[in-house]
Amino acid sequence: MAIFLTEHSKVIVQGMTGAEGRKRTRRMLAAGTNVVGGVNPRKAGTRVAFDDRTVPVFGTVAEAVATTGADVTVVFVPPPHAKAAVTEAADARIPLAVVITEGIPVHDAVAFQAHARARATRIIGPNCPGLISPGRSNAGITPADIAKPGRIGLVSKSGTLTYQLMYELSDIGFSTCVGIGGDPIIGTSHIDALAAFEADPDTDLIVMIGEIGGDAEERAADFIKADVTKPVVGYVAGFTAPEGKTMGHAGAIVSGSLGTARAKKEALEAAGVRVGATPTETAELVFALLADTGDAARHRSGR
Amino acid sequence: MDLFEHQARQLFEHYGVLVPRAEVADSAPEARAAAERLGGRVVVKAQVRAGGRGKAGGVRLAADPVAAYLTARQILGMDIKGHTVHRVMVAEPVEIEREFYLGYALDRAAGRFLAIASAEGGMEIEEVAARRPEAVARIPVDPDEGVTDAKAAEIAAAGGLPAEAAPTVRRLWRVLTEQDALLVEVNPLVRTRDGAIVALDGKVTLDDNARFRRPRAYAADTADDPREAEAAAKGLNYVKLDGHVGVIGNGAGLVMSTLDVVASRGARPADFLDIGGGASAEVMAGGLALVLGDPDVRSVLVNVFGGITACDAVAEGIVRALDTVTLTKPLVVRLDGNSAARGRAILAARAHRLVHQADTMDGAAARAAHLAA
Numbered sequence: 001m002a003i004f005l006t007e008h009s010k011v012i013v014q015g016m017t018g019a020e021g022r023k024r025t026r027r028m029l030a031a032g033t034n035v036v037g038g039v040n041p042r043k044a045g046t047r048v049a050f051d052d053r054t055v056p057v058f059g060t061v062a063e064a065v066a067t068t069g070a071d072v073t074v075v076f077v078p079p080p081h082a083k084a085a086v087t088e089a090a091d092a093r094i095p096l097a098v099v100i101t102e103g104i105p106v107h108d109a110v111a112f113q114a115h116a117r118a119r120a121t122r123i124i125g126p127n128c129p130g131l132i133s134p135g136r137s138n139a140g141i142t143p144a145d146i147a148k149p150g151r152i153g154l155v156s157k158s159g160t161l162t163y164q165l166m167y168e169l170s171d172i173g174f175s176t177c178v179g180i181g182g183d184p185i186i187g188t189s190h191i192d193a194l195a196a197f198e199a200d201p202d203t204d205l206i207v208m209i210g211e212i213g214g215d216a217e218e219r220a221a222d223f224i225k226a227d228v229t230k231p232v233v234g235y236v237a238g239f240t241a242p243e244g245k246t247m248g249h250a251g252a253i254v255s256g257s258l259g260t261a262r263a264k265k266e267a268l269e270a271a272g273v274r275v276g277a278t279p280t281e282t283a284e285l286v287f288a289l290l291a292d293t294g295d296a297a298r299h300r301s302g303r
Numbered sequence: 304m305d306l307f308e309h310q311a312r313q314l315f316e317h318y319g320v321l322v323p324r325a326e327v328a329d330s331a332p333e334a335r336a337a338a339e340r341l342g343g344r345v346v347v348k349a350q351v352r353a354g355g356r357g358k359a360g361g362v363r364l365a366a367d368p369v370a371a372y373l374t375a376r377q378i379l380g381m382d383i384k385g386h387t388v389h390r391v392m393v394a395e396p397v398e399i400e401r402e403f404y405l406g407y408a409l410d411r412a413a414g415r416f417l418a419i420a421s422a423e424g425g426m427e428i429e430e431v432a433a434r435r436p437e438a439v440a441r442i443p444v445d446p447d448e449g450v451t452d453a454k455a456a457e458i459a460a461a462g463g464l465p466a467e468a469a470p471t472v473r474r475l476w477r478v479l480t481e482q483d484a485l486l487v488e489v490n491p492l493v494r495t496r497d498g499a500i501v502a503l504d505g506k507v508t509l510d511d512n513a514r515f516r517r518p519r520a521y522a523a524d525t526a527d528d529p530r531e532a533e534a535a536a537k538g539l540n541y542v543k544l545d546g547h548v549g550v551i552g553n554g555a556g557l558v559m560s561t562l563d564v565v566a567s568r569g570a571r572p573a574d575f576l577d578i579g580g581g582a583s584a585e586v587m588a589g590g591l592a593l594v595l596g597d598p599d600v601r602s603v604l605v606n607v608f609g610g611i612t613a614c615d616a617v618a619e620g621i622v623r624a625l626d627t628v629t630l631t632k633p634l635v636v637r638l639d640g641n642s643a644a645r646g647r648a649i650l651a652a653r654a655h656r657l658v659h660q661a662d663t664m665d666g667a668a669a670r671a672a673h674l675a676a
Contacts, residue, residue: 080515105483105513106409110446113414129610141580143610143641158556159580163610163640164664182555184411184485211556214411237559240544240566241575244305248540248555248577250512251411256429261563278564280665 002133002176003153003196003203004096004124004188005072009137012037012064012094014085015076017048017057024076024100024141026050031144033137036068061092074130074139075099083108086123090116098139099125099187106250109185116187123187127250129159129179140179142166148173152286153197155190156209157182157216157249161237161279165207168283172290175203182249184213190220198228205231205289207282208273210264212238213251217264221271231289234268234275235282236261304509304521305352309392311505314482315489318474321501325394334375337393338368346394347374351386354427359383364396397501402491403464404428405472407479409486410443416479418442418450418472420462424491438463450476468492468500483513530574530597537589539576546571547675549594549603551587553578553612561606564665570672573599581611587620592628602633604671606664609641618646622653633674635659637667 011028015021016038029035029050037056038048044059058064061073073094077085082101089097090112097116104126116123124131130140135149142159146166150173156162159179166177178193180186190208197203206228210217217236224232238247238254239261246253254260265275274289276282306314312322324341327350328334338345349361356362361383365371371393381388402424410417421439423431432439440461444450450458455472459465464472471492479487486508493503509517534541540555548565550572552558562572574597578590594603607617617638634657638646650660659674661667 079512103512105516106485106510107446107480107483107513110409110415114446117414141611146610146640156556158554158559160552160554160557160608160610161560162556163554164557164560164608167608167639184409185414189412209556211559216412219412235560237556237563240562240572241559242542242544245542246511247542247559247575250510252555252559277567278665279560280663 001200001202002136003193003200004122004178005131005133005137005139005176007032007034007136009072009139010034010036010068010070011072011074011137011139012039012061012068012070013074013076014039014061014089016040016055017043018076021076022048025055027144028074028138029053031132031138032135033139036070037064039064061089061094065092065094070094072096072098072139075101077101079103079105082126083112086112087115090119090121093119094121096122096124098130099123100128100130100140102127104183106185109183113185113187124178125181125186127183128181129162131176131178133176134174142177142179146170147177150174151202151204152207153193153200153203153205154178154207154209155180155193155197157211158209158237161209161235164279165209165283168280169286172286175200182211182251184251190216191223194220194223194228198230203230205233205286207286208232208234210234210236211249211252212241212247212261213253213259215259218267221267221273224273225271231293232273233282233285233289234273235279236264236268236275304511306507306509306521307350307352308348308505309350310521311507312392312502314478314507315502315505318478320471320474321499323394323397323501323503325392327390327392328375329390331372331376331379334391334393335368335372338365338371341393341395343367344396345371346396347371347378348392348394349378349381349383349388350390350392351383351388353384353386356383361388397493397503398496399493400496401494403462403468403493404431404490405462405464405468405475405492406488406490407475407486413443415446416444418444418458420458420464422463424493428490444476449480464492465494465500467498471500471502478507482507483510483517484508485510530593534576534593537593539586539590539593540579541593542575544572544574546573547599547601548572548671549574549597549600550606551576551578551590551594551603552606553580553582553608557606557608561604561664561668564668565604565672568669568672570675573597582617584616584620584623587617588624591621591624595628595630595632600632602635602671602674604667605634605636606667607637608639609643611641613642614638614640614646615642615649618649621658622649625653625655630655630657633657633659635661635667635671635674637661637664
């Protein structure tokens, strides 16, 4: 089943006709994504050629949704126009908008998140690699060749750390990997992904990757304690980050005593999450847990 | 990016918030001249982007221009929490009747901004909130509606601010939204003996992502470190740290993680450099030159997991840097993912005696830590 994205998802791409969007769309198609259209008002009515097919371009998201029945949009629109693009997607009542764009001003993100919430559009991102349900669909820029299908659910603020863990755990594989993004304001939280994985019969174990800044990991720890029965393995980056410095991601900043890696790790451990000291050790914890719970998991999934 | 107090003061003034008359000075004679223009008796304030300036002796009253000269001499060059004071602000003193706190900050979990107001100004607001949470009002602001007159009155009342502070509440919201700020904080906001509402201090954090549309550009002189300024000019994500292992990688999370792994191997990182997704050979070469130029660096660790980034481009960048910079420090490189085999072959063919390849992230970190010891 996977979460948020399946082989049945019909995907449109906002920003498909640009060089970057074209390259990414080609890779999404190669990964099996059902890309049904692109959006660009200046190129409406044309088609963009990819290796073995062409994809129609629509003038608006609403038109694309009406014509194709699309239920996912992937947004590659540059920062100055991202707010308008996401607002348009929400107005078209598309259920899921995956915002890859990095560098969107926070005030724009605040505005479009509120707009989307009021229209029941889920946003993933911004500043994220998107999500992949390996073997089914890939909405974003996650390299599909290292993502093997399996029964681990992964949620992460960081793209490359996700790739590192996917690579370390490629022998086990993933139901869905969700990159929620490194910005201070994001549409889908760790908690949203944890809740979806908990409910997903195709997920046996959850890997949660966090980093300094904010208190999303602490909130997730409370949620895990109360509402997650599946085993969770965690990793937190940024123990050596100095106070007051933005570490690459706009949201990765320790402010005073708030947002430290130590506090996040302790909160997760207090909720029963095993937290690895390095990505490799985190993968080892997953192997160990799966070995322990393997029988129970196989029983639950009916295999 | 955090603004200095004098920059925040200027912004506030532009939006009609009352601030004390003030000038900046880079030397003691300038401070004396400023004091003469401001009427003699002044407050001399260190301009550093760190809290606790008062406690550190960086904010002092001077009775006359000569005292301002002597005080500025003491404050300039002072170290406050690792920041050297290069500039002071000389300000007219204000007769304070009462101190308040007023700010706007991002509520990340709720996805919107909060107004924070309190009648207990002049102290660390976190301390007040910890001691007496009921003394600090936190009012969410709807992004569509913003701070209207009614909302401003509500915020002032909730925080125990006088009703005449409401226009200031509104003006600071304009500073926040029109300047694309992430934080606007006035502590203290004061009522003077003659009833005026004055912002006596100001902290403003601007959103770096909004640089492209900000009406006024702030110079790179706001970077704390010359290397950070150089990196910012090149568009690199760089942070100077206090150890000896230079760390370069792709993606903020992976580079942060690499710093931690280096630290767990008994060394301290000297730099954080994220070359970003899809980095070209030029970006890699420029980044490596920047880190190698840091005199604190004893070894460099390049940790790349190629997703969008192609490892052969990274290897080309390293080779290019080796052709232009004479390498005197060991370099440990770990390449995995997209085009890793080609990248490793390029480095192997270059066969530089100071370039070591490692198979794993942990192994690479251990090697780099050992080489920096």
